[in-house]
Amino acid sequence: MVVSSPAMAADGLVYNIKISSVGPANVTGSDLIYEPETMGLAMKLHYIRGIYYFGSQAFEGLSTLVIKEPMFTWLNKYPQVCGRFRRTETGRAYLKCNDCGVRFVEAKCDKTLDEWLEMKDATLEKLLVRDQALGPELGFSPLVYIQLTKFKCGGTAVGLSWSHVLGDAFSAAEFMNMLGRAVAGYDLGQPTSLAHSRTKVTTPNGPEKVGDDPLSIKRVGPVGDHWVNVTKCKMEAFSFNVTPTQLSHLQSKLSPNGTQFGAFEALSAVIWQCIAKIREWDSNVVTICKGSEESKTCDGTLSNSQVVSVVNANFQILDSNPSELALLVQNGALDEREKIEEAMERDGGLPDFIVYGAKLTFVNLEDARFYAFEYRGQRPVNISYRIEGVGEEGTILVLPGPKGDDGGRSVMAILPENEIEELKLELKREGLMA
């Protein structure tokens, strides 16, 4: 159900909210169902929030009806996105592809796009994207919201609220890219196949080998039909950009003897150490998420096929050389996907997990094709992605840098609010933040 944030009403910054629905043009019929992958069910308490900022040319002179029109052909390709959840007799959740559609929100903002981006306020970004979650009425909760906020100068922010059960951030990015193709008039081809790319892990017959839960998950709940992760403390987000110069400086600092570390590994290592400094407990185990071969397909298939692995540092983080951490992140990650799937299937797909934030999580979205979303030939001038429903250990997303700054990176940190200021100080000390 929609949870409207109090900030929205109080500020009046984003106003004139109009809500409608957009569905597929073709009739799907009454028999199509989609069973989410096991990994999807493990991710069901997480939600991806993505914002694409476009200059005034992209949506210039377009009425709402004209904007909505290609969305109908676009959604033909994704019957599962337009469906709603139901439960089987055993309680396992599945999607009935009933053409109900995605929610479409229109809003206005009296600031210009440049003024907004100047503010660099990650909390205000919540106004540009709906704070959607599934439940408590699961059968009537849309899985995706699209918000179009028009700025005073004509620039537009496209806000995507995406349920992680459908797919990871790579899939969400491709979902939006497909909209760009629909607007450009390309034929999108057949609806995406609802078969799974990874074969479902079935529990073996005989005495169940009840192993320990994988390190990367945390059992929560039971949440019932309201799929939100309630944390003890409030989670806040902030983001900062890392210029190519800063990045190469960091990389060279980490590898004096020549072994080059990628941007993600370098940033993760440094931020890991910074967080360890401000936390009283040891964050020896961190979760690393990055794209797999399957998650990078461009044919529009939605899946939760990113690699979820853990890294276990059996040495003191605070005293170690960041390059050791970087090396660990690069080479020492253990893929836990099968373990997660087993843990979920053991109980018939019913348990409630969180993955992001169960342990401190670093998500590598460098290769995600966010900037490939082209609306009428215009690419976004800026993007912002975050995750909702993150656990208390926090999550760091490493995103591609702002357009025009190729080689740089954008980092989104989602942490308990009391850690934010301290981390910012640490990052400044490291030279990552100005």
Next chain:
Amino acid sequence: MAEIVPKFSSSVKLKYVKLGYQYLVNHIFTFFLIPIMLGVLLEVLRLGPEEILLFWNSLYFDLVQVLCSSFLLIIIATVYFMSKARSIYLVDFSCCKPPVTCRVPFSKFMEHSRLIHKGNTKSIDFQMRILERSGLGEETCVPPAMHYIPPTPTTGAARDEAEAVIFSAIDSLMEKTGIRPKNIDILIVNCSVFSPTPSLSAMVVNKYKLRSNIKSFNLSGMGCSAGLISIDLARDLLQVHHNSYALVISTEILTSPNYYKGSERAMLLPNCLFRMGAAAILLSNKWRDSARAKYKLLHVVRTHKGADDKAYRCVYEQEDNEGKVGINLSKDLMVIAGEALKSNITTIGPLVLPASEQLLFLFTLIGRKMFNPKWKPYIPDFKQAFEHFCIHAGGRAVIDELQKNLQLSAEHVEASRMTLHRFGNTSSSSLWYEMSYIEAKGRMKKGDRVWQIAFGSGFKCNSAVWKCNRTIKTPTDGPWQDCIDRYPVHIPEIVKL
């Protein structure tokens, strides 16, 4: 005898007896003429050729007599042709196919309903039950303003909807008929609920730059049967203005600031069933259209039961207990509709039924009055008078009721049911979607007679009878173009949502 007759009707023997009776009575003049012709022929043959020549020469042709007789014939012919009612032709008609962006599947309707009627579970459940049993499909359309949560029915949005559906229908009609806007002499627009200033007919005049001496009319508030009222009006006008074209637009605009926002169940019903649609019809009394026209108008019969209080209040716009305005449908609707239909049939029967049916009806009527009032009234078999039936797709109940009353087969009501499924209840334009269905299926042959029946608030029952002027070839362009192959579909009693 009448009690025994229904029992025997099912037997095959009596069926043939009835057939024989029908042939005899309907072609009675032929049966009388044949013996007379035979008699004359025999007499002529008997007389022989010479006697015939003698007989011919003995005839005396006086010039004055000949002239007077021929003048008399000419006068009689002239009087006949002058006083005969002009033939009204339907050149062509066109229905608007709403864009796919307006589609409202059941799931979307229900989800929006839940959000709009938050907390009012009774209203929500009621709407769901109605939708499940409605006979509507998943492709019906609702105007863009009604897709919002809550709906935003402003006057501007209503005008937008009107422009979208009406202009789409007119554009496609002009393309089909090749008519130019300046040739339109009469314009009639009927739309019951939405009646802005200036009127919708003025909107059409403005858009298409129609002539300044056009005879334009705008009928509002007349309900779902207004389409046939417009046809009747056009017919009457075409009797007075010769050599003219009349453009009739039938539509219902759903975007209305008077859209019902309350929770009274009898008033929520229209929201569930009414959908977007419009039809444009070109009528002509020009002689040269008699070749290219699709149909010829034979009869229009209008029945108004408004004198009866119950019928008058049957479909009534009023405020509910909370002061919200909506259209209240009374529980007696089907009964009143049945009575209105009976009235209408009683008037139209003598105009269209073959002599055999009329005699049977007369005999049973006399029998009931004079001999035994317990005799069942004879329901004439209208299937003998018409090949096609277009019953206003007001709802599943209406079609079921008419099918039962007129003893129609499933194929006869197929056009109505399928129109209800694909387009919903589009009010006055639904009859034209049904005609379009029959044409698209290739069932419309030259000489076929079509009966259009519409019901509407008032309470009115109006009928129109058309005769097909030329066989309509498939594939036809029209609203059914892309989906006719999927029809007919089986419509379950209850659709599980």
